[in-house]
Amino acid sequence: MSFASLYPRVTATRRIQSMNGSWDFQFDPDSRGAEEGWANGLPNPTDMPVPASFADVFTDKYSREYTGDFWYVTELFVPGEWRDGSVDIRFDSATHAATVFVNGTEVARHEGGFLPFVAHINDAVRWNDYNTVAVRLNNELSWQTLPVGETHTLPDGTRMSAPYFDFYNYSGLQRNVSLLYTPNERIEDLDVVHRIDAGPDFNGVFADAHVDYRVVTSGNHDVEVVVLDECGIEVARANGKEGTLDIANAHLWNLRAAYLYRFVVRIKDGDDVIDEYFDEIGIRTVEVRDCRILVNGREVYLKGFGRHEDSNIHGRGFDPVVNKRDYEDMKWIGANSFRTSHYPYAEEQLYEADRDGFFVIDEAPTVGMFKSTMNFLGASGAVSDEKPKTFFDEESVQTETLAVHRRTLEEMVARDKRHASVCAWSLLNEPDTTSEAAVAYFENIFDLVAEIDTQKRPKTYASIMMAPAGVDKTHHVADFIMLNRYHGWYVNGGYAIAKGLIDMKAELEKWHELEPDKPVMFSEYGADTMAGVHKLPSVMWSEEYQVEVFKMWSEIFDSYDWIVGEQPWNLNDFQTTEGIMRVDGNKKGLFTRDRQPKMAAFYLRDRWTAIPDYK
Ligand code: GCB
The missing domain is CATH 2.60.120.260 (Galactose-binding domain-like)
Structure with a gap:
């Protein structure tokens, strides 16, 4: 698995032939x-x-x-x-x-x-x-x-x-599909863990850094690792499959202010290079402490989106042009983050996030672990009665599905662990956390990621509205609380929107009581909106209503200093299964499926460009 997780590169010893x-x-x-x-x-x-x-x-x-x-x-x-x-x-x-x-x-x-x-x-x-x-x-x-x-x-x-x-x-x-040529004795994996010396004068940008590295190869020859800065100047070098690279006054990777070093790894036989691989790596730390998410020890405020890899005709086919436009839209609106809802995105996406300084919550393809509510075809109760009460009560989920989930997490962490942009893991989206049966399952997968992610990034899951504070049984495993909530849409919609604000605040206060040291962020909220539909006064589905919903949420977010981020649903309109809930897809985008802004995008742009990335 480890070689598969290295993004293909042409180097002195490696070749790629595209099969696209x-x-x-x-x-x-x-x-x-x-x-x-x-x-x-x-x-x-x-x-x-x-x-x-x-x-x-x-x-x-x-x-x-x-x-x-x-x-x-x-x-x-x-x-x-x-x-x-x-x-x-x-x-x-x-x-x-x-x-x-x-x-x-x-x-x-x-x-x-x-x-x-x-x-x-x-x-x-x-x-x-x-x-x-x-x-x-x-x-x-x-x-x-x-x-x-x-x-x-x-x-x-x-x-x-x-x-x-x-x-x-x-x-x-x-x-992409590609044919790869590598030497038989080759580099199979590279792991990096960053430490920074942040003294009293630390400004968040430059610090002495120490990168503990580990290289896995398929042979016994010596390994050298050389680190080059963005001008191609060597700033550190070490020999051996494991060690520490000390970089004096390193330029750190920060939100919307990225800096990447090129780590070149070589297997050497004397002066001969047996294999060579490189990766572009940002140096940064990330941790959760005292109700805050900290990058390089500084408190961040996340502004961004739940997204999809989805576009007209291509479907989920990776399209670098559409992808580039998504990043430009996110920069225009003042975003600094996104979640890879609801599956790991193409590696090219993460490299772009590394370069542009986006904080990525990397999500596993673990969605739909909620019997019936998330079955949009069977939402009106068509899920068969033979199925047990909740998803996690089913025996095969606790054995077979758990094994699939563990393997998927191993592959995801192996692929994405070097990315500076990957600052947190989301291990599930909207699972059914209402039953005791979920607890051991969650502990199992959270322990696994804690063990295999050498950078020890914060881990969480996107919580579903039907499992609010007090009902959810698994929040103890999460490093921060991440909520998908739809006041103003699925509940308290339209004229009742004011009640949404009150209900949400009540739930938030309960979360803070339960988890006083954990920050809370919102990973979904929003309203389906048909671009071009205008109503005075507003009604649901109109562009005016979407703006009202976002204003209501802004008031909630601004009420608590332990809310550390807002990621509305969704960056763009996207395709779904056909059904009575969807008009040719989900229309909660701030942008249309062809990547043009709705009215609410201008509202969010005004709000977000006034909120700094670091508090
Ligand atoms: C959710 C899901 C997301 C849906 C969204 C919606 O909670 O996580 O996949 O698209 O709600 O619009 O209903």
């Missing part, structure tokens, strides 16, 4: 492809761009809603001069489960649609020749997949997804 482009594509509703030899070529393919979700490129409903097995096949030329090293195909993600074949031979399997994996292909390839690469994917949801849902069968035998979550179940090869 047009692949052959075919649905396999009867799961017959494997036995019929589809791994060697598809009988009746259409072409499909990679990366992209397949759903929205089609014009017919069967294809868009397709649920089951489906295949991608391409031809791959493997350079002969690479046979002396390791040749791997890296899938930045494959949603949700994948089996990879090269020339008909199975080379890898992976479950989980939002994290990378590699297929080692040396033994299956024809060198200096064309090879057939086939991927069989499956996008069915269950109680053992993350995210969680069900797969229903219609009377004609067609399957359909019934997500327990409020975003479209986009799937396919949605991120």
